Amino acid sequence: MRILYLEDEQQICRAVTRYFEARGHQLDCAHDALSALALVRRVSYSAALVDLHLGNGFEPQGPEFIADAKQIDRDLPFIVLTASDHAETEEQVRTLGVAEFLHKPIPLGVLEELLAARARRQSQGGTMRKKVLLVDDSKTSLLIAGSLLRKGNYEVVIARDGEEALSAAARELPDLILMDVVMPKMDGLAACRALRELPSTRATPIILVTTRGEPFNVEAGYSSGCSDYVTKPVDGAELLEKVAVYLG
Amino acid sequence: MKPLNDLVREEPDNPLLSRLIALEHQNREVGQRLSEAEERIGELSRLHVASQRLHGSFDRAEVLLGIAEIVADLLGSEEFALYEHQPDGQLATAMVQGALQPGHSPGRRARQVLGTGKTYLAGRDGADEDSNLAACIPLILGGHVTGVIAVFRLLPHRVGLASADEELCDVLGLHAAVALHFARERTAA
Numbered sequence: 380m381r382i383l384y385l386e387d388e389q390q391i392c393r394a395v396t397r398y399f400e401a402r403g404h405q406l407d408c409a410h411d412a413l414s415a416l417a418l419v420r421r422v423s424y425s426a427a428l429v430d431l432h433l434g435n436g437f438e439p440q441g442p443e444f445i446a447d448a449k450q451i452d453r454d455l456p457f458i459v460l461t462a463s464d465h466a467e468t469e470e471q472v473r474t475l476g477v478a479e480f481l482h483k484p485i486p487l488g489v490l491e492e493l494l495a496a497r498a499r500r501q502s503q504g505g506t507m508r509k510k511v512l513l514v515d516d517s518k519t520s521l522l523i524a525g526s527l528l529r530k531g532n533y534e535v536v537i538a539r540d541g542e543e544a545l546s547a548a549a550r551e552l553p554d555l556i557l558m559d560v561v562m563p564k565m566d567g568l569a570a571c572r573a574l575r576e577l578p579s580t581r582a583t584p585i586i587l588v589t590t591r592g593e594p595f596n597v598e599a600g601y602s603s604g605c606s607d608y609v610t611k612p613v614d615g616a617e618l619l620e621k622v623a624v625y626l627g
Numbered sequence: 628m629k630p631l632n633d634l635v636r637e638e639p640d641n642p643l644l645s646r647l648i649a650l651e652h653q654n655r656e657v658g659q660r661l662s663e664a665e666e667r668i669g670e671l672s673r674l675h676v677a678s679q680r681l682h683g684s685f686d687r688a689e690v691l692l693g694i695a696e697i698v699a700d701l702l703g704s705e706e707f708a709l710y711e712h713q714p715d716g717q718l719a720t721a722m723v724q725g726a727l728q729p730g731h732s733p734g735r736r737a738r739q740v741l742g743t744g745k746t747y748l749a750g751r752d753g754a755d756e757d758s759n760l761a762a763c764i765p766l767i768l769g770g771h772v773t774g775v776i777a778v779f780r781l782l783p784h785r786v787g788l789a790s791a792d793e794e795l796c797d798v799l800g801l802h803a804a805v806a807l808h809f810a811r812e813r814t815a816a
Contacts, residue, residue: 523672
């Protein structure tokens with residue numbers, strides 16, 4: 380595996396690099412976030428190890444690096460290395476969709492297992508299934524669209540209103556969002572606008588599902604920042620075609 | 628590369644070209660059948676979801692919500708009503724959606740469907756001049772009509788109901804009646 384390692388302490392960096400290179404991995408060390416971002420732009424990494432708090436005073440810090448790196452490589456998995464007293468920052472990083480955390484001093488054996496598991500998943504899955512966030516308050520629509528998308532080999536994550544959609548999108552970082560317009564708490568148009576404000580979902584394709592196909596309503600959808608729309612009742616073939624346009 | 632038809636004209640006796648044409652024809656037929664099969668799977672999946680939704684709960688409000696979702700999301704209407712026979716023989720409005728008033732009463736056509744138990748579809752059975760019904764679906768339990776779902780207006784982009792919608796109406800009429808019956812029994816118990 381070729382792994383990016385963002386760590387400001389050069390001594391730790393060297394030790395960890397030696398450990399993993401002895402086990403057949405290639406580690407590219409970066410000592411500040413800007414250098415790490417430059418590497419992400421150039422190289423396709425299997426994973427990124429990120430020290431959350433860079434003590435050298437360079438900006439941006441780990442969380443900002445993760446947010447920016449996700450804009451460059453949406454599929455790059457992160458393993459975050461942090462001190463145990465940084466729960467608040469950890470929470471901030473979790474909202475970016477990072478699920479794997481290790482507390483310093485780095486448990487190299489555990490880290491090795493995490494990387495090995497990730498390598499196994501990547502080789503078994505070949506290409507990772509694309510993730511679709513499905514947002515609708517109607518159980519019937521969720522059943523229909525969910526079944527269609529799963530048949531199309533997409534991973535499906537569900538939210539039942541606009542507010543849930545915002546937190547699910549930040550947590551799951553879907554490759555595409557399929558969202559109903561009329562929903563309680565926060566409707567699809569407002570959720571679409573809010574998603575476009577978030578760095579992690581600014582570029583995520585959003586397909587609105589609307590009961591209204593008239594030009595006025597379609598225009599309102601595009602103004603909110605959606606990428607495309609389908610009308611209810613959803614035509615399965617049309618939906619899968621539109622999803623495929625964005626996800627390939 | 629020359630089109631296949633030109634090659635055949637140049638070499639009408641070439642057996643490989645004849646075989647190629649036959650294979651192309653077969654390929655088109657298989658493609659067509661695959662497309663039809665996928666469409667049918669989509670229709671059956673819709674029926675499965677409808678029955679799954681209706682039988683997912685014994686709670687009457689949830690069953691009514693399921694019926695409303697099926698009419699809105701699968702048939703494509705935001706203006707509909709459900710009328711049910713009460714134990715005393717009276718007809719009561721169980722649910723109205725859209726611009727209809729809660730006290731909205733069924734029109735002549737809906738009363739006719741209550742009597743005959745046969746689904747009315749505007750495209751198939753002629754226009755309903757009385758109340759502009761797009762469809763009227765009888766709720767049938769044990770051979771008896773227990774109520775009707777009157778669908779007054781389809782969404783503007785829906786041109787009409789197709790034969791697959793007719794199947795959905797049949798499933799809705801039968802399964803909604805059963806689901807409402809069991810919800811009532813559960814409440815009574």
